[in-house]
Amino acid sequence: MSTAAPAPKWKPRLLTAVGAAALAILVTLSGLTLAPDAAIYDTLALGAAPDADPRIVVVDIDQKSLAELGRWPWSRRTHAQLVDRLTLADAKGIAFNILLSEPALFDPEGDALLARAISRSGRVVLPVFAEPVQLNGATVELMPIPEFAASAASLGHAEMVLDEDGVARSVYLRAGLGSPHWPALALALLQLEQSTGANAELPGRRLVTTDLAPASPYEWVRDHEVRVPFASPPNAFRHVSYTDVLNQRIPASLLRGNWIIVGVSATGMGPITRAPGQPATASMSGADYQANLLNMLIKDAAITPLGEGWQAGLSAALAALPLLLSLLPGLRRIWLPTVLTMAGTVVISVLLLRYGHVWFSPVPALLVLALGASLWIYRLLRRTHKQAQSDALTGLANRTRFDHALDQELRVARRSDQPLSLLVMDIDHFKQLNDTQGHAAGDAALKALGRILRSRARRPRDLVARLGGDEFALLLPETSAQAAATIATTIHVDLANQGRKPHGTSAGTSPPFTASIGIHTHMSGDDAGPEDVFDRADAALYRAKQAGRNRSVSHTGEPDAIGTSATRV
Template identity: 40%
Template sequence: MIIAALPLLKRALAWVAGFAVAVLLIASSAMQPLDNALYDAHMRHWSYATSDQVVIVAIDPKSLAALGNWPLPRSVHAQLIRRLTAAGVRGVGMDVTMAEADVNHPDNDHTYAQAIHDNGHVVMPVFAEAAELGGVLEEVLPVPEIARNAAAFGHVDASKDPDGVTRGVYLKAGLGQPQWSALALALYDIGRPSPLHPLPGLHQPKGTANSPYEWIRDDYVLVRFANSAGAFNQVSYVDVLQGRVPDALLKGRWVLIGATAAGLGDQLATSASRPNNPMPGVEYQANILESLSDGRLITPLNLTAQLLLGSFALALPLAIYGLPGMRRTRVLAALSLSMIVLMSLLLLRAAGVWWPPTGWMVIVAAGLTLHAAIRHLEARRELKQARLTDVTWWQPPATDIKNSGRA
């Protein structure tokens, strides 16, 4: 009975060892570069056609050439807002900071504040920065008169992974506590009976103590980008301002206003783009807004879910080893590794969740390689033992040798 249970015990010990290694790999983030590479390669081939719900009003080189150097006067922004109000837009996300008063033209602040008040659906940006190098972070909102007239505020914090690539967004963030929605989420919530709840994504554990001087993020989701860049309806700022864009293209749509000209605003490397073809920050917000509207946001699996799925991935080759056709290591490896990749991609495409698979693949591959090496050594030892047995069996008896000598 004990001897019969030994193979099962060996498999259980192999599973425990593999699971322990997996925990170490996840904790150290050692496999994150490979997981990111696999994720990015897939996302570049999983684009989609955008709807006409979002329009980008681009502060592009054409606009700057026509209207003058940056920053544009706030009276000009006020004219644009009034133009959008007349066109009947659904809401406006202004990805342009107005944190300092226009000292030389104070009436411009009042003019802009009145324009966004009359619109009633303008979201202004909020962000955090230190007043001096190495200083304490402070939340930066628009000047008070503009802030009082904004419909809502949204943070414009572009989440970047350690490799500098933006793959997702924190739907909530703020100084001391995540009180501000992302700009796109704040715009999406305008006009809805109630804010989107519950929010998707990875959540902070309840009861987490946060410093009041730290920028806190929560509700992290991955963004399914429509394309590398240029996927959304985009019109030039100056064309809208001067009435060259038909109202039909703007009516009932969300409008995001931001810089696309080089040197202005964020230029982001994303999971759908290359470093030499960055995405403007305003288009990043457009992708978030489109994903929110169409339910395309992707939720990374939390640690518990990752380990549960991974435990199944480790158990699979151990369970099927020895079945008909499953005693060859190469066949077993091909099937097991393919199943892990397919599980990850199926969850991504069908369920909108991301399970990083490469760590589990490495563990399974390493385990099967070690198993093959051990079997090879055992086979060599058995062959050697068999040869020794054959030599001993064919050796003539000692009495026969003596008798033959006497003869």
Template identity: 35%
Template sequence: MKRETSRRYYLEHLAVLLVVAGLCIVLLHTGAWMSLSRYFYDNMLKLLPEPTVADITIVTIDEPSLQEIGRWPWDRSVHAQLVRALDDLGARAIVLDLIFSEPDRVRPESDAALVAAMARHGSVFLPVHVSEGDGGANLKEVMPHSSFARAAAGMGHVDVELDEDGVVRGLYMRSGVGQPWWPHLSLALLDHEDPRALPLYPARQAYAARSGVVRQYYRMVPFSQKGEGFRRVSVLDVLYGRAAASDIKDKIVFVGASAQGLGDVLPTPLSGRRGLLPGVELNASVFAALREHRLLRPLPTPWVWGLSLALALIAPTVLPFVAPRWSIPVVGGAVLGVLLFSYTMLYWRQLWFPVGPAMIGALMAYPLWTWRRLEYSIGYMRAALERQSLHDDLNQRLVQQARLDDFLVWLEQVMPVTAWRIRPAVPGVPNRLARSEGGAAVPERSWQGTRGRHYSMIHDHQRYELSLVWNEGAPTPAQEQWVRAMIARSDALPDHADNHYDVVESHIERMAAQEVQQQALTRFFEASLEQLRDGIAIADACGCLLFLNTQAQEWLGLTQRRVAQLSLLDIGRELVLSEDFNWRAILCDALSSGRAQLECRSRGGLDLYVDVLRIRAGQHPGEVLIVTLKDISEVKNAIRARGEMMDFLSHDLRSPMVSLLALAEQSRKAPLEPGQFLEQTEYYARRSLNFAEQFLQLARAESVQQEDFVLLDMLPVVESAIEQVNAQAVQRQIRVEFEYDLAEEVWVNGNHELLERGMVNLLTNAVKYSGAGRDVSVKLYCAGQRVHCRVQDHGVGIEPDFLQHLFKAYSRARSAGGARTRGAGLGLRFVKVVAERHGGEVQVSSVLGEGSVFTLSLPRTALS
């Protein structure tokens, strides 16, 4: 009994150690409780040595400067005057923390004056910023204009890193878009101050990211109370000669904004006492710490993990060996030791060790160790087991062993196996199975050939070897995986459930079995619901969402993270209902009658069939509503396409046939001249053929795949289309003008025939709807990463209210030219389908009586 008690004691000790270690790992991995680490870090900064700032002066653009000189931005001549004044006062270096990214096109002489002043001084430094591009899609580097950049002695980035609490504690010494080209502005200044010293923080071009910011050498700034000791001089004092020469001469001058709403003000660890810190002062603080090698560096991650685990496990390791009255002092000493270790590393090695995970682990050791002594846990586990065992029929079926007979029936009738046999894995052990082989008779060598496979399985506490001969060749990986799943389902391991030395372990074993069953049930239902092609949403009696499968999230534009914050009413906001339906009324109907159904659309444009069903799900969660979403977009599109096609067949395609029959009937009554009869017959036949040809071309365009595309030049595509339409244009006395630039690369990935036919359709319409003697202009050019083909006519134009329907099938504008331009309305629809299949678009602008402009835009492909 003593041995069992001792064993339990050490097992509990080990369990506490593992829990503390696991908690520490979770905190390290998730970054939780980082606020605690930051709190102690911010307070430790006050105890660090103060940097030297005697030779640093900050010239501020403050509120009086703005009131005196005028609103921002100032004329560049003011900045030029400031630089000259600082130069005359003997400034050693000037850092202009101002953005001069664009030239002054109104007053270019001001730019010239600033450039001259910078060149005259020779030690002026300018910042580089990283900002979002157009639309916020890409990042770009905002650099000083080339004239200022050439005059500057150096440039560097001034971007900082905000922690999760919105406080600036550090920055990267190297940064850039695609490569870390730019040093920090303070680093560029330091390199200029001491060019003979070894370069700090060299850029490493380990990789390149086209649109992302690449940053290296993260360092933390040791903000200190002495930051208030910077000499501060107003711009007005410098410009008007009121600044003392001792404040500027042989000093490094940082020029920047401090006025409210003008400059960038940043929260720092000392913001609570000093308020927000201007960016220019932050840069000065970085430079002061950098040149004295006092920038702080986070401890490498492997060291943080290792030291955190070691320090966190000190308290739970010592607690079992001390008296209970010493437990709290031991934990308190461990916490103080973590803080002392972190401060020592910060003071002597300029390394920051986050104390949060280690402190939390040490603090949690005491309640964890005490909790293991609480007797009421046994009663709680017993009650929990009783509650879980009330309805565990399905749970047991999910985890219970499959019968060997079922295993063999499935193996013979479903799996593509020629023969099978089961033999004991240990030679000499009798085979106690009723059936040990089956299938067709095969030679002995087949069991060891390419079709033979062998698997280990357990049945009735005995290990066997299952041998299979597959029908044809080696089995596929999926078939192998399924056989192993069958074996895992039918395996039965020895049961040691009764071999426990105390009641606690017995309850733990029962709890583990129930947990396995519950997990199996949860995984079973989650996997089943996730694999459904329909969207499923389950809500409780109060309308709160309990479950939303992936399909429903995608269709409704929701994320799993937001499910706990949404209700069933929120789903209605993502659905577009007709005027006859109201989402609240639908839910009320489902609660009253047990079921409600409707058809609607999602905000993403999908046609959905919604089925709301009310069911009873036991005591917990009780009554629930199950919302099933079915995508019926294909059915709706098919119905719409069928209606449009029937209209086309019944009218446009049928009309020429009726005309031919009428012509034949008229010829019987009053025979026409042969030439006239053949001309009209040919006209109606060609019209029918044209309708059918356009219909087939549209169907081909809709079925084309990008796998069929090749790299092609748009210039010969457009030239070929112009040649095909030229005869028609000459007949109507219309000249087609083609404008292009041979130096531009107008290459795209596409289908030559479809693109050519699309251009022919645009050109044909332009010629058809233009008056005689008027020109049609075609322009092929590049703009950004797009290739544009613009066709402009000077014809009748298009009604403004019809532009939105122009590219729909079987639709034509009323101003399209009358009977002489009759058609099926498929030409422009074909152009739009071709453009979309190629990842592009077609745009149109038109003015009645003046003409129309169609522009086909396609993604440009660069030649490697």
């Protein structure tokens, strides 16, 4: 009856590949890698930053403007004059990134003047802000007062999206309470010229689909998530002071045919954030945030983050790829496909970002691949260490490992007052066996003796070693002299039974042979060192050979006199 063939090598590799893929999916969906994801994105995004479009001009409400025009808030008459100046300069579009949600009770006529100026221009976009009524309470939309909203060419949400580390990386091109009905402020400004409606195809990751139930009317709903490739530096756009525009100290040519974004840059007056890759001390105003968003839309450079499903799927495929590649000829050493896949993962992420404007985070796949590489290196080191302490032919411990174990067990025996027995043995007439039957027969005999010794070393601390040539050792902690002699006798019996089996059968693959054994038992109170213990066992082995071989001789353990007891089988 034939035995079953061993399982093909591809099966464990395939199961490991499935496990690696599952781990990559778990890492992706758990969000454990958000911090390294952000760090790598910030590094790679700097290389993909577009130049600042010269047609974008930021009008700053800066310290100079406050010094000339007085403390904030100003009369809406002032803003009306600014709108008229920009309209006369033939600006392409004007976006106010200023909260105008309450009427000016101290100057209602100023509100009316601003509303008429906005209406005359026909190119002004006003912001919608979302804020909670109270901490952890319902969100409300802070819209411009009705006069301004009715006069504006368009409205757009001015939400500044910040990640947990306080860095602005993303924007939602559409958002609103209950449904994403407001375009982003910069998008609304661009749509003045393009005449694109709400149903136009927009870039970004979709977060709202028709399959989802309608959101609560009090929930701020976002859609079309994109990452903004910020210009370097983020304030690289043309900046002019509000008061300089108002007092016509700026050439009209600087404003003509350009997009104008009006916002606050004076310290402590408006929200500030930090762009990716910028130092912690750097800041970016809301106007610069909108300028970067407009720059992205003009240059069609929006970066779309992969959805969780695609991110998890691609990470899983890359994590499993080295194990699948290792099944191919020439790639069977797992380190080569692992290194290639790790490099390929980074290259894929860079290429998708630079040329596809898609963000795929390589971190989950790299983390799993690095974990797999670490485990492979650990196993390699263990295997190398084991091979360095093992005999290649028999798989037993070699002389180095035996010497270390003998020294260690001798120390333990002294502390515990327990006996330590050592059996040293040679195959009888081994050279003659090699010369007459060949080295293959000699190797078979060595392996057979190794199997027999291993079968008698059944406890975890028992050690079988091939010391070199045909010399073997059996180290038996906590074993008395009598027990050691009994084990030696069983070894002789096993060898005799081995010799009775027909040579060439599956059970008897070696020619018949015998062995001589020397035994020494280290007892409590003996201060002999490892070399002395071995020499005594070796001396007993020499006496066994002198007495006619195929026998065991036990050393008495006395340091000054040698007495033996012989056993022949």
